[in-house]
Amino acid sequence: MTGMAAAASSTDRPGALEITRRLAEICGPPFARFAGPADEVAGRTARWVAVPGGPHAAAEVLRLAAAHQLTVVPRGAGTKIDWGAAPAQVDIMLDTGRLAGIWHEPQGSPVAEIGAGTPLRAVQATLDRTGQRLPIDAPSPGATLGGVLAADEAGPLRHRHGSPCAQLVGVRYLDADGELVSLDAAGTAPHGRAGPASGGAAALFGAAQVPGLDVARLLCGSQGGLGVLVSATMRVQAVPASRVWVTRPVWTPLEVHDLVRAILAARLDPAAVELDLPVPVLLPRRRVHPDHPSVVHRPGHPSVARRAGEPAAAGSLVVLLEGGPADVAERADRLVAVLGGETVVGHAAPEWWGHYPFGPGDTALRIEVPINDLHAAVYALRDAAGTPVPVRGSAGVGTVHAALPGSLPPDRVASILAAVRGVLLARQGRCVVVAAPAPVRRVVDLWGELPTLPRLRAAKAHLDPHQRLAPGRLPGGL
Incomplete structure (x- = not known):
């Protein structure tokens, strides 16, 4: 039975119409309804959707759920509704859209x-x-x-x-x-x-x-x-009076490691230190004359500026500096001296800034590791995948995201995770599956080893002893 069919049949049970009526009384008729095809949480379809108009109405929804032994899963804008594990059951989806301001x-x-x-x-x-x-x-x-x-x-x-x-x-x-x-x-x-x-x-x-x-x-x-x-x-x-982004092309994860250490040692108080390592794109091997129509007015184009035999940059390391204009300008000059001659200072963020490297349908990973071992984690991921994998995130704190193709079979994803986690285990790091296609999510261990699981289990038992709030969404099936 499909998720939607299961949801439809479950609302036919005795008392379903009474629950619907009570939800409409609590939230108002336009804001309580049977769930539709889009009302899913990681593939699990809800039975009802309630949009309470304030905290006290939301409390009434939870009391109604408790009285009828129904589960409740909150939803905001739904931007991360497919992240993590699917809940065991979604009776009422509590939409927080009216708890705003x-x-x-x-x-x-x-x-x-x-x-x-x-x-x-x-x-x-x-x-x-x-x-x-x-x-x-x-x-x-x-x-x-x-x-x-x-x-x-x-x-x-x-x-x-x-x-x-x-x-x-x-x-x-x-x-x-x-x-x-x-x-x-x-x-x-x-x-x-x-x-x-x-x-x-x-x-x-x-x-x-x-x-x-x-x-x-x-x-x-x-x-x-x-x-x-x-x-x-x-x-x-x-709001900072001035912001500049200082960009340095990078070729290898090991080079990133050395540059990040140099940035932090310089004590420049960066607001952010971000890394983008996309899948490399093959660039033209033949050098193009600067007067060619395809590159005129583009002296920095790789086919013009790149020296013979020099590999294309694999990605970018970008540092955000914030503060007063004079202070930011002085720190930017010092940072350029630290990073070297190919560094560029700009007043706008790169296009990839603040975006994940994964898209819908990908298997999205989050890697957390001490910054001195970030390069080892990236190399381990590449070796396990057998190909470059797009990586992006906060190199200055050792937290990055990566994307595996959604077409990879679940057992292949599981083997990649096992290899990467094996490398991270000795380095006090971890690799979490943030989101994945349903076949992958059903097979792989999303969380890996989690030292805080006993404390989380105790918290769940204490705060939600009857397993009514998003059961199964937390690690360990909690």
């Missing part, structure tokens, strides 16, 4: 409370009007803040500012029973209780008093499996 933004405040369903682009546009920004640049276009936090999705700015989770000051979320919980650094809870209050919390955090942000940060990367985000209070900062 910047709800608390005093003039000049260093923080802002933002609804989980607010598109990140809208947040940045609103803050920009007052000369502020979130230091978050997640690559998924159209992503909501809640979706970014639920996946802990970071972009180039992670080098200086850390992941989005690191920017959290407070959070409001709904637990599996529909109770609205408010957490901050002090663990206070004006909307409900301060967080997990029973003895199981001490097992998680090793203290009788549970730190609020420790609980809040458990929600980051949990894909809705530990709670439903309602809003997040985030740090904001002034």
